[in-house]
Amino acid sequence: MSRKGLLSIFLSLFFLNVATLTAQSIQKEKQPLVTILKIIEEKYSIRFSYIDETIKEIETPLPDSHLVLEDVLEFLKTETLLDFELLDNRFVVIKNKTVTQPSGFKMQRLEEVTINNYLTTGITKLNDGSIAIKPETFGILPGLIEPDVLQTIQALPGVLSTDETVSNINVRGGTHDQNLLLWDGIKMYQSGHFFGLISAFNPHTTKRIHIYKNGTSAKYGDGISSIIDMQLPNEIDNQFKAGIGFNLINADGFAKIPLSKKTELQLSSRRSVTDLVLTPTYDQYFKRIFQDSDLTKSNRNSISQNEQFYFYDVTLKFLYDISEKDKIRLHFLNVSNRLNYDEQSTINDRSEALNSKLSQQNLATGITYTRNWSKSLSTSSQICVSNYDLDATNYDITNNLRLIQENEVYDGSAKMDINFAPHHQLKINGGYQFTEVGISNLEDVNNPVFRSYIKEVIRSHAVYAETNLLSTNTKTNLKLGARLNYIQKFDMLFAEPRLSFSQRFFNNFRLEILGEFKSQTTTQIIDLQNDFLGIEKRRWVLANNNDDLFIDDDGRTIYPVPVLKSKQASAGIHFNKNKLLISAETYIKKVDGITTRSQGFQNQYQFVNSTGSYEIKGVDVLLNKQFTNIISTWVSYSYNTNNYRFDTLNNGKSFPNNADIKHAVTFGGTYTYNSFKFALGLNWHSGKPTTTPSSNDTPNDDVITYQNPNSSNLKDYLRTDCSATYLFNISNTSKATVGASIWNISNEKNILNTYYTLDSENNVTKVENHSLGITPNISFRVHF
Structure with a gap:
C-alpha cells in the first residue's frame, strides 16, 4: 500500500x-x-x-x-x-x-424495522431484507454533502461502481442495465447527470427509496440484479415546504405547495452551472468523463474547442384527494444532458469548423388512481410512459465524415395493484401489469453513404400474487409470492417465485433467507467504443430470442439477444444489540442470456458476438457500532468469485467477469453533534480484471495477440473521502445548511480501465483511464 x-x-x-x-x-x-x-x-x-x-x-x-x-x-x-x-x-x-378515522381509512400492516441507523441516520434495514433510505432524515456519508440517491446506495455492502459513476452501478456482479430504476412507479432508462457522475434524481423531492438486492416483491418485474424504487411524498399534509441551494456543479430549488385542503403541487428544478462558470469541481469532472473521448482525442489536423456542456432536470407531481376514499396523482419528470463542441481544421489553407453534439434525455409521465374500498382493502391503478432518447452527431473534418446515431426507447405500462390487509399481521398483494416496449437504433453515415434503422417492439403481460405474514410476537416474517410473465411476441411464459423469510431468535439474532427467479427483456450493448462520441457508448436493445445471427431482408446483420434470466439465493445472520450490528450474508446468483456486446470487452472478444452466462458466489460482512447517538462507525468486507461462461469462447472454459472485484473493504465513520455533521471514510478494493497482450506478440494483419481473457488485474483501488455540514437558523421559519466535501483526499491515481491499440506503425499502445483526482465541493442550502 x-x-x-x-x-x-x-x-x-x-x-x-x-x-x-x-x-x-x-x-x-x-x-x-x-x-x-x-x-x-x-x-x-x-x-x-x-x-x-x-x-x-x-x-x-x-x-x-x-x-x-x-x-x-x-x-x-x-x-x-x-x-x-x-x-x-x-x-x-x-x-x-x-x-x-374516515370511513375509507386503509389499514396497513406495520413494517418492522430490523436495524435503525444502518451506517447513518435515515438508512434502515427492514425485515423483508430490503434497505430503506429517507433523504429527509439522512445523516451524512463520506464524500457526500447531499443525499445523492445513487451515490448513497454504493455505501451498502455488495454494491459498488467499478468506474466511479452512478450510471454503472454493479450490484453483486451485475451490469448497470440489470438494475430496475423506478421513479414513482415509472421505469427510468437514464440514471445520471454529467454522463454518470451525479444522480439524475433530485433527493430533496424524494420521500423514500427502497433497495432490493434479493427477495424482491412479486410486484416488481425486470431488474435481475436489483430494484431501486424511488417514491415522492404521496400524502397531502397541508404544509408548505421549499428550499433552494447550490454547489460547485449545479443550482436547484423545490417547493411543496398546498393549493387547497384536497390538492397539492410538488415542484423541483435543477440545472448545472458548468456552462456559466468554471469551478475546480467541474475541471475534475470534465477530465474524468471526457478522457478518451472524441472531445479530447483530436488528431494533429484538428482541434476541439468551445465546448458547452450542461444538464437539467424538472419534476412535477400533482396530488388531488377526490374524496376520503379516492385519490389521483399526476407525475412528470424530465432529465437531460447536453454537450456541444466545435471541431476546427485547416485543409489546403482553408479553415473549416463543424459542430459535434450529444444529447441524452429521459421523459417520464403518468397518472395514478387509488381507492380505499374499506379499512382492509385498497386498489391502485397506474398508466405511465417513459421515453429515453440518446442522439449524437459526430464530425470528422479531416476525413470528411459525418456520423449520426440515435437510440430511442418508448416504454408504456398499465398496472393494477390490489392490497388486502384483514389484520396487521397479514397482508395479501396481487395485480396485473401490461407493458409495451419499443426500442429503435439509427446510424447514418455520409461517406460512404450508409443508413441503418432498426426498431423492435415487445408486449408482455404479467400477473402476480404475494402473501406476507407476521407472527404475533413479530419474531417471524414470511413473504411468499410468484410472478407469471408472458411475452406475446415469442409466446414465452416465465414463472418467477419470490421468497423472503426472517426469523428473530435469542432476542438479538435474526436469520434471513431470500430467493428469487427473475427475467428481463431489455439490455444495453456496446457496438464500438467510439459510439456516441465515445462518451455514452451503451445503447438499449430488446431481446429478439434468436439463437444465431442472421442477415435480414435489408441486408442488416441481426445478432442474437436472448431474454435474460436469473436465479438467486442468499442466507444471512444479523446480530444487533447495544448499538452494535454484526451482519454476515452469503449468496449465489446465476444469470443466463448475456451477450459479449453487453459486457464491454476491450480485448480479443471486443468484436466477437456470443451469448453466455455468469455466476457469482460471495459473502458480505458488516460491522457497525454507534456511540451515544453521536458517532457511528462501520467496516464492511465483501468477497466474491464472478465468472463468465461462453460455449464458443475460451474453449468453453469459464474466465473472470469484467466486474469480478474479489475483495472490497470500506471503513467509515460519522460524527454528529447538535447541528454539525462530519464523515470520513476509506474505500479499497482489489483491481478489476484486465487482458494484456502476449509478451511475444508481433502484430500481424493489424491484430493484437492477447493472453488468456481477464487473466491479469489492475492495481488495487484506494480512495479516502470526507464531508461536513452545518445547519443553522436564519429566522423563525427558515434554516440554512452549509457543506463541504473532498473526494479522494490523498489524490490517488487510480486506474479504472486499461486497453490496448495499434498505432500507425503497428506498435501496441497502452491506454489507461483514470479515476477522479482530488475533488473539492461546497454547498449552501436554504430551507423554508
Whole structure:
C-alpha cells in the first residue's frame, strides 16, 4: 500500500478517535423523540411503529434508566401527549390520542424495522431484507454533502461502481442495465447527470427509496440484479415546504405547495452551472468523463474547442384527494444532458469548423388512481410512459465524415395493484401489469453513404400474487409470492417465485433467507467504443430470442439477444444489540442470456458476438457500532468469485467477469453533534480484471495477440473521502445548511480501465483511464 494510502488510514483513525472522546464528554438533556425511541428500543428490546409526521419535531427528556417499560411509556405519554399502545411484549404503536378515522381509512400492516441507523441516520434495514433510505432524515456519508440517491446506495455492502459513476452501478456482479430504476412507479432508462457522475434524481423531492438486492416483491418485474424504487411524498399534509441551494456543479430549488385542503403541487428544478462558470469541481469532472473521448482525442489536423456542456432536470407531481376514499396523482419528470463542441481544421489553407453534439434525455409521465374500498382493502391503478432518447452527431473534418446515431426507447405500462390487509399481521398483494416496449437504433453515415434503422417492439403481460405474514410476537416474517410473465411476441411464459423469510431468535439474532427467479427483456450493448462520441457508448436493445445471427431482408446483420434470466439465493445472520450490528450474508446468483456486446470487452472478444452466462458466489460482512447517538462507525468486507461462461469462447472454459472485484473493504465513520455533521471514510478494493497482450506478440494483419481473457488485474483501488455540514437558523421559519466535501483526499491515481491499440506503425499502445483526482465541493442550502 502506498504512503498516501497509509496516511489516509491514519487520518481516518485519528479523526474518529477524537470524535469518540468528544462524544463521551457530552451531556444530553432534551432530545428529539425519534432519538429517545431508538435508545428505548435497545434497552427494552422492543420496536416502535409510527407515522413520521406523528413524532416530527417533538422533543422529550430521556426517561430514568431504572423505570420498567410500562412506566417509561406512561412517562412518554405525559411528556409528548401521544398515545403509546403496547400490542405485545415488544411491539408498541404510537399515534395521536384523538384520532378519527374516515370511513375509507386503509389499514396497513406495520413494517418492522430490523436495524435503525444502518451506517447513518435515515438508512434502515427492514425485515423483508430490503434497505430503506429517507433523504429527509439522512445523516451524512463520506464524500457526500447531499443525499445523492445513487451515490448513497454504493455505501451498502455488495454494491459498488467499478468506474466511479452512478450510471454503472454493479450490484453483486451485475451490469448497470440489470438494475430496475423506478421513479414513482415509472421505469427510468437514464440514471445520471454529467454522463454518470451525479444522480439524475433530485433527493430533496424524494420521500423514500427502497433497495432490493434479493427477495424482491412479486410486484416488481425486470431488474435481475436489483430494484431501486424511488417514491415522492404521496400524502397531502397541508404544509408548505421549499428550499433552494447550490454547489460547485449545479443550482436547484423545490417547493411543496398546498393549493387547497384536497390538492397539492410538488415542484423541483435543477440545472448545472458548468456552462456559466468554471469551478475546480467541474475541471475534475470534465477530465474524468471526457478522457478518451472524441472531445479530447483530436488528431494533429484538428482541434476541439468551445465546448458547452450542461444538464437539467424538472419534476412535477400533482396530488388531488377526490374524496376520503379516492385519490389521483399526476407525475412528470424530465432529465437531460447536453454537450456541444466545435471541431476546427485547416485543409489546403482553408479553415473549416463543424459542430459535434450529444444529447441524452429521459421523459417520464403518468397518472395514478387509488381507492380505499374499506379499512382492509385498497386498489391502485397506474398508466405511465417513459421515453429515453440518446442522439449524437459526430464530425470528422479531416476525413470528411459525418456520423449520426440515435437510440430511442418508448416504454408504456398499465398496472393494477390490489392490497388486502384483514389484520396487521397479514397482508395479501396481487395485480396485473401490461407493458409495451419499443426500442429503435439509427446510424447514418455520409461517406460512404450508409443508413441503418432498426426498431423492435415487445408486449408482455404479467400477473402476480404475494402473501406476507407476521407472527404475533413479530419474531417471524414470511413473504411468499410468484410472478407469471408472458411475452406475446415469442409466446414465452416465465414463472418467477419470490421468497423472503426472517426469523428473530435469542432476542438479538435474526436469520434471513431470500430467493428469487427473475427475467428481463431489455439490455444495453456496446457496438464500438467510439459510439456516441465515445462518451455514452451503451445503447438499449430488446431481446429478439434468436439463437444465431442472421442477415435480414435489408441486408442488416441481426445478432442474437436472448431474454435474460436469473436465479438467486442468499442466507444471512444479523446480530444487533447495544448499538452494535454484526451482519454476515452469503449468496449465489446465476444469470443466463448475456451477450459479449453487453459486457464491454476491450480485448480479443471486443468484436466477437456470443451469448453466455455468469455466476457469482460471495459473502458480505458488516460491522457497525454507534456511540451515544453521536458517532457511528462501520467496516464492511465483501468477497466474491464472478465468472463468465461462453460455449464458443475460451474453449468453453469459464474466465473472470469484467466486474469480478474479489475483495472490497470500506471503513467509515460519522460524527454528529447538535447541528454539525462530519464523515470520513476509506474505500479499497482489489483491481478489476484486465487482458494484456502476449509478451511475444508481433502484430500481424493489424491484430493484437492477447493472453488468456481477464487473466491479469489492475492495481488495487484506494480512495479516502470526507464531508461536513452545518445547519443553522436564519429566522423563525427558515434554516440554512452549509457543506463541504473532498473526494479522494490523498489524490490517488487510480486506474479504472486499461486497453490496448495499434498505432500507425503497428506498435501496441497502452491506454489507461483514470479515476477522479482530488475533488473539492461546497454547498449552501436554504430551507423554508
